[in-house]
Structures are given as C-alpha cells and as structure tokens.
Amino acid sequence: MLEVDTINSFYGKAHVLNDLSFSVDRGQVVALLGRNGAGKTTTMKSIMQMVVPETGRVSFLGQDITRKATHKVAKLGIGYVPEERRIFTDLTVMENMEVGRQPPRDGAVTWTEDMLFDLFPNLAERRQNRGKALSGGEQQMLTIARTLMGNPSFVLLDEPSEGIAPVIVEQMVNVIRQLKADGLTVLLSEQNLHFAQAVADAALIIEGGETKFHGTLEELNAHPEIRDAYLAV
Amino acid sequence: MGFYLAQVLTGLANAGALFMVASGLSLIFGVTRIVNFAHGSFYMIGAYIGYTLMQVLPGAVGFWGAIILAGVAVGLVGLVVEMLVLRPVYKAPELFQLVATFGVILVIQDLALLIWGPEDLLGPRAPGLRGVVRIMGEPIPKYDIALLVITPFVALGLWYLIARTRVGVLVRAATQDREMVGALGVNQAWLFSGVFALGTALAGLGGALQLPKGGADLLMDFNILTSVFVVVVIGGMGSLPGAYLAAVIISVVNVFGVTFLPQSTLVLIFVVMVLVLMIRPFGLFGREEVAGEHGQVGEPETPIHPAGPRVRLLVAVGLVILAMLPLYGSSFSLVLATDILIFCLFAASLHFLLGIGGLVSFGHAAYFGGGAYVAALLVTHANSPMELAFLLAPFGAGLAALIIGWICIRLTGVYFAMLTLAFAQLLWSLVFQWGEVTGGDDGLVNIWPSEWLKASTTFYIFTLIFTVGGILLMRHVAHSPFGYALRAARDSERRAEATGINTKRVRWMAFTLAGVMAGLAGGLFVFSKGSVFPNELEIARSFDALIVVFLGGVKTLAGGVVGGAFFKGVEEILTRFEYWRLALGLLIIFVVIVAPQGIVGTLRNMFRRHVKDET
Incomplete structure (x- = not known):
C-alpha cells in the first residue's frame, strides 16, 4: 500500500534519513521503532511531504506522492497524527473534528462524530470544551479522532503512547486493535516496545535514519540482541 | 446632554469604516502572518472605485450597489495581489513579505494617480439621506445614522462567518497551526487567497462607505494606516470584538478631541493607547503572538562574523575611492554621494x-x-x-x-x-x-x-x-x-x-x-x-x-549600507520619470520574489556556490 524507496531527508544540513526503504501492506499495523533522534518523526513527515525528501520516492496505492503538496497527500487517504498532538487549543472539540472532515472515501470507514464519540467516550462529555481545557490523554484522543474524520485508509500515528497515563495507553491499545479490525492500515512510531507488541504485526527498527531490522514481531522477539542493540535505553 | 449624545453617535458612525479596515487587517494577519501594509491602499481604491461606480449607477440602488460592488472589486484586486505577489513569498522571511506589500502600496498609488488624477474627489451624498435628524435638538447627519445601523450588521455577519461556519473554523485553525491544517487535507493556498480577498474586500467596503463623509484622495492610504494600527494594537490582533470596540473608542475620543482639544487630537488617541497597553500589553482582547509556532519557523540565523582580510581590504579600497571623490567627481556627484552616505x-x-x-x-x-x-x-x-x-x-x-x-x-x-x-x-x-x-x-x-x-x-x-x-x-x-x-x-x-x-x-x-x-x-x-x-x-x-x-539583506552586516546605496541610486534615476512609484514598486516586488536573500545575501550565495564549484 505504501512504498518508501531509498529516501534521503534533511533538516537544513542535518542528514536525517539515509537511503531509507520499507513498505507497508494493506491491513497491516507496522511499528516503527527506534530511539529518540533515530528519524521516526522525520519518516512520518517525509511520507506526508511536510519534509520533502531530497532523493528517493514515496508512493501510495501505486501513485508517486513525492513532492506533492501535503494537503493532496492527505486527500489521497493518508491520515497524520502528529507527535506533539497539535490540536487547535482555541477551538472546541467539535470544531477540531470539523477541521479534519473530508468526504467519504471508497474502501475506508466513513466516520461520523457519533461513531468517534463511541470510540472515545471521554471526548463525548467534552465536545463543547476548548482544546486547551483537555487533559493530555484527551488531547491525544482528539488528535486521532480529528484525523479519522478525514476517513483515511492509512494512518500515521506518531508516538501515541508518549506522555499519557497508563490507563489511557491501555485504551489506545484497544482503539488501535479496533481500527485494525475495521481494515485500517497503520504505521505507528513507538519507543514503548510493550505498546508496539500489543498492537503491531510487523516491526521496523531504524537508527541514524537507516533500517536496521524489518520483520514480524515474532522474529524480533526471537532476536533479543537486536532489541538490545537498538531499543534498550 | 444632547450634545454629548450627538458626539458619541458621530463617533460610532465614524467607527464603521475604521472597524472594517482593521478587522480585514486582523483577519489577514491571523491566517497568513503577514502585516498587510497595503491595507490602506485597498481602502483607498475602494473609495475611488465606489466613486466611479456612483457616477455611473443611478439612484439609491446605484449608490448602495456601488458600495457593495466596490467591496467585491477590491476583493478581486486583493485576490490577484495575493496570487501574484504574496504567494511566492509566504516561505520568505516575514520582513520580506512586508516589503512586498510596500511595493504594492507604491504600485497602487501610481495606478490611482494614473486612473483618477491628482485632484481630491468629493464623495457624492447618499440619495435619500442628505439632511440631518435632530436628536435632543442636536443635528445628526442621516448618513451617520445609516452607518451606525450598518456597521453592527457587518460586524455580526463577520462574526457569524468566523464563529459558526466551516470556513470560519478553518480560518481559526489556520491562525493557530496552518501546517497541521494542511496535513488534514485542507488546501492552504485556497484558504490564504480566500482570507486575503475577504480582508481586502472589507477594506474596500470601508473606503466606499465613507465616501459621503470624506471623499477620495491619494493620501488616504497612509492616513488610515495609523488609525488602523492603533485600533489593532488597542483591540488586540486577531480579535473581531476587539477591533470593533477599539474602533469605537478611537472614533469617539477623536470626535471629542476635535471639539475640545482641536490641536492635539492625535496626542489624545495615543494617550488612550498607552493607557490600554499599560494594563493589557496585547490589547483589550488580544493574546501574545508566540513566535515560531508550528510551521512558522524560519531558517536559523547564520551567525555573523567579523570581516575577513579580503573584505576588509575591499572596504578599505572602497573608502579610499570615496575619500578621493572630490578629486575626480563632479559637484553633482558630490551632492549625490553626500545624500547616499x-x-x-x-x-x-x-x-x-x-x-x-x-x-x-x-x-x-x-x-x-x-x-x-x-x-x-x-x-x-x-x-x-x-x-x-x-x-x-x-x-x-x-x-x-x-x-x-x-x-x-x-x-x-x-x-x-x-x-x-x-x-x-x-x-x-x-x-x-x-x-x-x-x-x-x-x-x-x-x-x-x-x-x-x-x-x-x-x-x-x-x-x-x-x-x-x-x-x-x-x-x-x-x-x-x-x-x-x-x-x-x-x-x-x-x-x-x-x-x-x-x-x-x-x-x-x-x-x-x-x-x-x-x-x-x-x-x-x-x-x-x-x-x-x-x-x-x-x-x-x-x-x-x-x-x-x-x-x-537583513541577515548580513553590510545589508543596510549596500541597500542604501542601491536604493538612493535607483531612486535618483527613477524619480526623473512621472510614474516612478509604479516602477519602484514593481522593482521592489521583483527583487523580493527573485532575490529574497537581499543583494548582499544573494551575492554571497552566488560567491559560495562559485567557490564550491571550483573545489
């Protein structure tokens, strides 16, 4: 579904992604693992073309999306849930979701506000509250809900478990499993291996912007030395 | 009592145009982060276009139709300006965007001169609203009453658009984090153009609405700009209620000032402004503008260095040449060089x-x-x-x-x-x-x-x-x-x-x-x-x-000096032509789009590239 082919991305002069290649199949949940600064967020942004790779190619559903405008990438059905949440703090929960609204898309669930409030009951009670009044966990739910309003067929989830309470992390696990059951394809970046193990089919480990491992989670669990080399703190 | 009421009513009527221009500026800034210097110019052409349309269209329908059409026409001009001038410079440092809008001011000034001539135009009076109404014995122009009624409707309409519609939600979202709005599938280019057109249309509407009170002239653009900036500072950038309240305060203070302290009306306004800022530094309804919000961070600054030996030598040679100018230059070149220095x-x-x-x-x-x-x-x-x-x-x-x-x-x-x-x-x-x-x-x-x-x-x-x-x-x-x-x-x-x-x-x-x-x-x-x-x-x-x-070039130490010499030189040549503002404005816009690093920055980049190619 998504092909990342030998991309090189930079922040100014800093070379962040180095000939990175991988692919994600339809219906898969792939965990993108790596330490801080390994290039996980840049990978996500390079897919969205928020950081444009200098060389290489990103294609989605067989279509080359490199150097496309970010909003066009989103319109093709890629939803982006950013790391720092980035909800619109001056807007209400309902208004935040309105920003994400896109027309229905073939082959993807068409979400409504009510369906999303079923998925995230906490948000339902706070629909008229402004974003800045929400807790960290609620904000995280709102970012996901906002992205789902665009009826994506593929979602980039950047560190969904970061900085939120364990009970909410538990809830996130359930949400991602449910999205997977609905047929959504997910690329999820994580530092929390347990979280990744609870939801992902495959793992991709990057370090210094290069792929160090790509395989199923069973394979990863069978090689603790890989885990120790690239993930242990 | 009647007298004071009359003063307040006049102030409220005057606040109309001011509010429209200020809210347009505020809206545009919120979404695009551009302080549109040319906003006064759109107000001015609104007045001119409205004047021309009123000459053509008959009766009361013609008069009000002309005002609305003037707003629409100015919005279209704004759309063209946004697409041709601003779109290429959204990624440029924000200071360059300011200069681009200043180029627009110059171009519009000369175009207005070209089309409508240098004479001040006396605004036609509104059909059916020529006389005065007596309120508690005080005469109030009927047109003032009309303005008094219209302005809150425009304000309400605008508020509805921003607070209650999807477009308004997108505008407010983009004001906070425009990159994220793009990542959610919204075409920012479209949003920017739309907001710019709306903001300039409001300015044009303001210009046309004040015709019966003030007419149209070529100084309107700068004259309104000060008041608008004061309104925005007092009301708070990006706040519609703030813009309305501040426009009312300023206009009422102004009216009382004209009556009691005719020599110092402006001083009075500034006293009000300073008082407000002492209590609320970001205006009555404003919030702090945080630099470097998402998607709005520029390139990191390149550190400046003391000049190397080569540059020092170059400067020394330049100084010697300058010092020797009296030996070989004409007396005209001495005067020009003095100006430039x-x-x-x-x-x-x-x-x-x-x-x-x-x-x-x-x-x-x-x-x-x-x-x-x-x-x-x-x-x-x-x-x-x-x-x-x-x-x-x-x-x-x-x-x-x-x-x-x-x-x-x-x-x-x-x-x-x-x-x-x-x-x-x-x-x-x-x-x-x-x-x-x-x-x-x-x-x-x-x-x-x-x-x-x-x-x-x-x-x-x-x-x-x-x-x-x-x-x-x-x-x-x-x-x-x-x-x-x-x-x-x-x-x-x-x-x-x-x-x-x-x-x-x-x-x-x-x-x-x-x-x-x-x-x-x-x-x-x-x-x-x-x-x-x-x-x-x-x-x-x-x-x-x-x-x-x-x-x-802002980020280079020599920028001010090189730019100064270049500007004075170009001005010296251009001012010989009648429409030099037009030429200078176009030149500025051209430089902004083609060489956003400035002269020194661009030369330095070329030099570096050259050195890189050689090695």
Missing part, C-alpha cells in the same frame, strides 16, 4: 535594530527627522551655532528614542512594529500641527552649515567621516559583548534571560543607540539640504529605510 547611515541604524536586535521598527524616520528637526529648531529659535546644533541632533533623537523605546520594548513582534509606527506618526503630527514652532507644512529653512563647511567638498568629507564613523561604531557594538547579548535576546528571549541577560534593557539600549545614529544622519541631512520638512518624519520615510534594509 547620509541615507546609508540612516539605513544602517535601522539595520542594527532590525538585523542584530531583531526589532522591526516601522517608525524609524521619527529619529532621522527628529534629529534633523532638533538641529533646525536650535538654529531657528535659539540661534545656536551650527556645530552645537549638529552635536545636539543625535542627542535629541536619542532622548526621543529613549522615551519611546521604554514604552515600545514592552511589546514584541507585530505589536512592537505597530507601536513604533504609531509613535512616529505622533511626532509627525506634532511637527505638522504645531505651525508656530515647527513651521508646519512649510518646514524650517535656511539651516546652513558654518562658513568652514560651506563648500560641497568639505561638507562631503565631513559627512564621510561621520557616516563611516557611525557605521563602524555600530559594527563594533554588534561584535561587542553587548552585541552578543542583543543577538541572544533576538534568537531566544527565554534562554537569554535564563543566562542572566536583561533582555528588555538590552533592547532598550539598542533602540536608543539606533535612534542616536538615525539622529546623527538627520543632523547631517538638514545641514546638507539647508532645510527640513515634515515629510522627513512620515511613514514613507520609515518605509524607505525598511525597504533598503531588506533589499540589502
């Missing part, structure tokens, strides 16, 4: 404030003209010798900068910029209105240098010494510990404060030093010309300096 010092002083201090002042002419007036006033009224008057010019300007700076440095970003402009306008209006002392519009004449400096050669050398001295002093300060502190405050205020730098004081001192240097340039200027007029203090002069700094 003075302007370079003025531009360098703004560059110091802007490039090194990161403080964008829209009103730097206050200190240039201020210095010139200090010297001229001393010569005229105190008969003081030229040497003393010349020495006191930078002191006077520095004192003004010290006082104004104390208030302005409390704010940052756009608020700072608008406040500096407002204060410059205050000085300008003082000079303009206080005719007995300053000569008003007639200026002060016969301000000549002493005998020993009379010859153009000696005065040229005198100018060369002071300008080069001033520029070197500022360079030296930029590389001194004070300069480091100033740059630290520019790059990260919080971190600078955490290391123990008193950022406010550092900025205040930088503001004052820039004022002193601009005053020095002003002192040289007045004695080179023998006279000074209020236009040395006006907005256009401040903008000249801004343009120069941007053309030269």
Whole structure:
C-alpha cells in the first residue's frame, strides 16, 4: 500500500534519513521503532511531504506522492497524527473534528462524530470544551479522532503512547486493535516496545535514519540482541 | 446632554469604516502572518472605485450597489495581489513579505494617480439621506445614522462567518497551526487567497462607505494606516470584538478631541493607547503572538562574523575611492554621494535594530527627522551655532528614542512594529500641527552649515567621516559583548534571560543607540539640504529605510549600507520619470520574489556556490 524507496531527508544540513526503504501492506499495523533522534518523526513527515525528501520516492496505492503538496497527500487517504498532538487549543472539540472532515472515501470507514464519540467516550462529555481545557490523554484522543474524520485508509500515528497515563495507553491499545479490525492500515512510531507488541504485526527498527531490522514481531522477539542493540535505553 | 449624545453617535458612525479596515487587517494577519501594509491602499481604491461606480449607477440602488460592488472589486484586486505577489513569498522571511506589500502600496498609488488624477474627489451624498435628524435638538447627519445601523450588521455577519461556519473554523485553525491544517487535507493556498480577498474586500467596503463623509484622495492610504494600527494594537490582533470596540473608542475620543482639544487630537488617541497597553500589553482582547509556532519557523540565523582580510581590504579600497571623490567627481556627484552616505547611515541604524536586535521598527524616520528637526529648531529659535546644533541632533533623537523605546520594548513582534509606527506618526503630527514652532507644512529653512563647511567638498568629507564613523561604531557594538547579548535576546528571549541577560534593557539600549545614529544622519541631512520638512518624519520615510534594509539583506552586516546605496541610486534615476512609484514598486516586488536573500545575501550565495564549484 505504501512504498518508501531509498529516501534521503534533511533538516537544513542535518542528514536525517539515509537511503531509507520499507513498505507497508494493506491491513497491516507496522511499528516503527527506534530511539529518540533515530528519524521516526522525520519518516512520518517525509511520507506526508511536510519534509520533502531530497532523493528517493514515496508512493501510495501505486501513485508517486513525492513532492506533492501535503494537503493532496492527505486527500489521497493518508491520515497524520502528529507527535506533539497539535490540536487547535482555541477551538472546541467539535470544531477540531470539523477541521479534519473530508468526504467519504471508497474502501475506508466513513466516520461520523457519533461513531468517534463511541470510540472515545471521554471526548463525548467534552465536545463543547476548548482544546486547551483537555487533559493530555484527551488531547491525544482528539488528535486521532480529528484525523479519522478525514476517513483515511492509512494512518500515521506518531508516538501515541508518549506522555499519557497508563490507563489511557491501555485504551489506545484497544482503539488501535479496533481500527485494525475495521481494515485500517497503520504505521505507528513507538519507543514503548510493550505498546508496539500489543498492537503491531510487523516491526521496523531504524537508527541514524537507516533500517536496521524489518520483520514480524515474532522474529524480533526471537532476536533479543537486536532489541538490545537498538531499543534498550 | 444632547450634545454629548450627538458626539458619541458621530463617533460610532465614524467607527464603521475604521472597524472594517482593521478587522480585514486582523483577519489577514491571523491566517497568513503577514502585516498587510497595503491595507490602506485597498481602502483607498475602494473609495475611488465606489466613486466611479456612483457616477455611473443611478439612484439609491446605484449608490448602495456601488458600495457593495466596490467591496467585491477590491476583493478581486486583493485576490490577484495575493496570487501574484504574496504567494511566492509566504516561505520568505516575514520582513520580506512586508516589503512586498510596500511595493504594492507604491504600485497602487501610481495606478490611482494614473486612473483618477491628482485632484481630491468629493464623495457624492447618499440619495435619500442628505439632511440631518435632530436628536435632543442636536443635528445628526442621516448618513451617520445609516452607518451606525450598518456597521453592527457587518460586524455580526463577520462574526457569524468566523464563529459558526466551516470556513470560519478553518480560518481559526489556520491562525493557530496552518501546517497541521494542511496535513488534514485542507488546501492552504485556497484558504490564504480566500482570507486575503475577504480582508481586502472589507477594506474596500470601508473606503466606499465613507465616501459621503470624506471623499477620495491619494493620501488616504497612509492616513488610515495609523488609525488602523492603533485600533489593532488597542483591540488586540486577531480579535473581531476587539477591533470593533477599539474602533469605537478611537472614533469617539477623536470626535471629542476635535471639539475640545482641536490641536492635539492625535496626542489624545495615543494617550488612550498607552493607557490600554499599560494594563493589557496585547490589547483589550488580544493574546501574545508566540513566535515560531508550528510551521512558522524560519531558517536559523547564520551567525555573523567579523570581516575577513579580503573584505576588509575591499572596504578599505572602497573608502579610499570615496575619500578621493572630490578629486575626480563632479559637484553633482558630490551632492549625490553626500545624500547616499547620509541615507546609508540612516539605513544602517535601522539595520542594527532590525538585523542584530531583531526589532522591526516601522517608525524609524521619527529619529532621522527628529534629529534633523532638533538641529533646525536650535538654529531657528535659539540661534545656536551650527556645530552645537549638529552635536545636539543625535542627542535629541536619542532622548526621543529613549522615551519611546521604554514604552515600545514592552511589546514584541507585530505589536512592537505597530507601536513604533504609531509613535512616529505622533511626532509627525506634532511637527505638522504645531505651525508656530515647527513651521508646519512649510518646514524650517535656511539651516546652513558654518562658513568652514560651506563648500560641497568639505561638507562631503565631513559627512564621510561621520557616516563611516557611525557605521563602524555600530559594527563594533554588534561584535561587542553587548552585541552578543542583543543577538541572544533576538534568537531566544527565554534562554537569554535564563543566562542572566536583561533582555528588555538590552533592547532598550539598542533602540536608543539606533535612534542616536538615525539622529546623527538627520543632523547631517538638514545641514546638507539647508532645510527640513515634515515629510522627513512620515511613514514613507520609515518605509524607505525598511525597504533598503531588506533589499540589502537583513541577515548580513553590510545589508543596510549596500541597500542604501542601491536604493538612493535607483531612486535618483527613477524619480526623473512621472510614474516612478509604479516602477519602484514593481522593482521592489521583483527583487523580493527573485532575490529574497537581499543583494548582499544573494551575492554571497552566488560567491559560495562559485567557490564550491571550483573545489
């Protein structure tokens, strides 16, 4: 579904992604693992073309999306849930979701506000509250809900478990499993291996912007030395 | 009682156009982060287009239809300007966007002159609303009553659009984090164009609506800009209720001012503004503009270095060539070179404030003209010798900068910029209105240098010494510990404060030093010309300096000087043509789009690329 082919991305002069290649199949949940600064967020942004790779190619559903405008990438059905949440703090929960609204898309669930409030009951009670009044966990739910309003067929989830309470992390696990059951394809970046193990089919480990491992989670669990080399703190 | 009510009603009526222009500016800034200098120009063409349409369309329907059509037409012009001029520069440093909009001002000024001619146009009166209504015995023009009723409807409509519709939600979301809005599938280009068209349409509507009260003339653009900036500063950037309330406050204060203190209406407005800012630094309804919000961070600053041996040699050679100019140049070239040097010092002083201090002042002419007036006033009224008057010019300007700076440095970003402009306008209006002392519009004449400096050669050398001295002093300060502190405050205020730098004081001192240097340039200027007029203090002069700094390159030390020389040279050639503003405006827009690094930055990049290719 998504092909990342030998991309090189930079922040100014800093070379962040180095000939990175991988692919994600339809219906898969792939965990993108790596330490801080390994290039996980840049990978996500390079897919969205928020950081444009200098060389290489990103294609989605067989279509080359490199150097496309970010909003066009989103319109093709890629939803982006950013790391720092980035909800619109001056807007209400309902208004935040309105920003994400896109027309229905073939082959993807068409979400409504009510369906999303079923998925995230906490948000339902706070629909008229402004974003800045929400807790960290609620904000995280709102970012996901906002992205789902665009009826994506593929979602980039950047560190969904970061900085939120364990009970909410538990809830996130359930949400991602449910999205997977609905047929959504997910690329999820994580530092929390347990979280990744609870939801992902495959793992991709990057370090210094290069792929160090790509395989199923069973394979990863069978090689603790890989885990120790690239993930242990 | 009736009298006071009448005053308030007139104030409320006047607030209409002001509110529309200010809310348009506010909207555009919120989404695009561009302070649209040209907003006054859209207001002006709104008035002109409305005037023309009213000549063609008959009766009351024609009159009101003309006003609405004028708004639509101006919105379309705004759309074209956004797509041609602003779209290429959204990614450029924000200061360049300002210059681009200034280019638009010049182009529109000359186009208006070309189409409607230089005469002021008297606005037609509204059919059916010609007389007055008596309220508690006081006559109130019927048209004022109409404005009173219309404005809240426009305000409500606008509020509905922003608060209740999907477009409004997107606009507010983009105001906070436009990159994220794009990542959610919204085409930002479309949103930006739409908001710009809406904002300019509001300005055009305001211009057309005030026709029966004020008519149309070529000075409208700058005249409204000051009031609009004051309104936005008082109301808070990005707040519609704030814009409305502030427009009402300003208009009512103005009306009472005209009645009770006709000489000092502007002063009164500034007192109100300063009072509001003392209590609420970001305006009545505003919030702090946080620099570097998502998707709005520019490239990191390249550190500046002391010049290397090659550049030093180049500068030395240049100075020798300049010093020898009297030996080979004509007397005209000496006069022109004097002009250029003075302007370079003025531009360098703004560059110091802007490039090194990161403080964008829209009103730097206050200190240039201020210095010139200090010297001229001393010569005229105190008969003081030229040497003393010349020495006191930078002191006077520095004192003004010290006082104004104390208030302005409390704010940052756009608020700072608008406040500096407002204060410059205050000085300008003082000079303009206080005719007995300053000569008003007639200026002060016969301000000549002493005998020993009379010859153009000696005065040229005198100018060369002071300008080069001033520029070197500022360079030296930029590389001194004070300069480091100033740059630290520019790059990260919080971190600078955490290391123990008193950022406010550092900025205040930088503001004052820039004022002193601009005053020095002003002192040289007045004695080179023998006279000074209020236009040395006006907005256009401040903008000249801004343009120069941007053309030269903000992030390079030599930017101010190179830009100054280039600008004066080009101006010298262009002003020979009738429509030089048009040409200069187009040139500015062209440079902004093609060479966003400025002259020095672009040359340096070319040089670096060249070196890279060779190795």
